[in-house]
Amino acid sequence: EIVLTQSPDVLSVTPKEKVTITCRASQSIGSSLHWYQQKPDQSPKLLVKHASQSFSGVPSRFTGSGSGTDFTLTINSLEAEDAATYYCHQSNSLPGTFGQGTKVEIK
Amino acid sequence: EVQLVESGGGLVKPGGSLRLSCAASGFTFSSYSMTWVRQAPGKGLEWVSSITSSSDYIYYADSVKGRFTISRDNAKNSLFLQMNSLRAEDTGVYFCARLFALPAAPDYWGQGTLVTVSS
Numbered sequence: 001e002i003v004l005t006q007s008p009d010v011l012s013v014t015p016k017e018k019v020t021i022t023c024r025a026s027q028s029i030g031s032s033l034h035w036y037q038q039k040p041d042q043s044p045k046l047l048v049k050h051a052s053q054s055f056s057g058v059p060s061r062f063t064g065s066g067s068g069t070d071f072t073l074t075i076n077s078l079e080a081e082d083a084a085t086y087y088c089h090q091s092n093s094l095p096g097t098f099g100q101g102t103k104v105e106i107k
Numbered sequence: 108e109v110q111l112v113e114s115g116g117g118l119v120k121p122g123g124s125l126r127l128s129c130a131a132s133g134f135t136f137s138s139y140s141m142t143w144v145r146q147a148p149g150k151g152l153e154w155v156s157s158i159t160s161s162s163d164y165i166y167y168a169d170s171v172k173g174r175f176t177i178s179r180d181n182a183k184n185s186l187f188l189q190m191n192s193l194r195a196e197d198t199g200v201y202f203c204a205r206l207f208a209l210p211a212a213p214d215y216w217g218q219g220t221l222v223t224v225s226s
C-alpha cells in the first residue's frame with residue numbers, strides 16, 4: 001500500500017498569505033496525485049488532478065506541482081473561503097490511498 | 108450539471124446489512140467508472156470500492172473485501188453498495204463519486220449518506 005504523508009497537519013494563516021502544503025508518497029507514483037478540498041459537513045471537491053492540472057471551475061490561485069514522490073499544493077493569496085481540510089490522493093495503484101489531511105485555518 | 112445523490116444509510120446493529128444507492132444525473136453514467144469512499148466521524152477519507160463502466164472490473168479495499176459488494180444498473184443510472192456483516196468500524200459517511208481515472212480518482216462527489224453501526 002502506498003502511504004501519503006502530508007505536512008503540516010494544521011496551518012493558521014492570514015488572508016492574502018501564500019500557503020504551501022506538501023504530500024510525500026512512500027514510493028514513486030509518477031503524476032497520479034490529486035488534491036481535494038473539504039469544508040465542514042461538505043463532500044470533497046477536486047482542485048488539481050494529475051499533480052498539476054487544474055480542475056474545471058477551480059480558482060486560479062490553486063496550483064499543484066511535483067512528480068514521483070514529492071508533491072505540492074499552493075494557494076496564492078489565501079481567501080477566507082479557503083478555510084478547509086485539504087487531502088492528497090494517489091491513483092497509481094490499489095488501494096487508492098489518501099493523505100491524512102491538512103487543516104487550513106484563517107487567523 | 109453532474110449530480111450524485113446517495114441514500115440508504117441509517118443505524119444498524121453489528122452483523123447487520125445495509126444497501127446504499129447512488130442516483131446519478133447530468134452525465135452519461137454508462138461511460139464512467141464509479142467509486143465509493145467513506146469517512147469515519149472526525150477522520151480522513153478511505154477508498155472503499157470501484158467499478159468500471161460495464162462492471163468488467165471491480166476493486167475492493169482489504170477492509171471490506173468479502174463483506175461488501177459494489178454493483179451498478181446503467182439502465183437506471185444507479186450505483187449500489189451492499190454491505191453485509193457490518194462492524195462498528197464501518198461507521199461513517201459514505202460518498203458516491205464519479206471516477207476520471209482508475210482505479211480510484213474521483214472528480215464529482217455526492218453529499219454522502221451516514222451509516223452508523225451500533226448496538
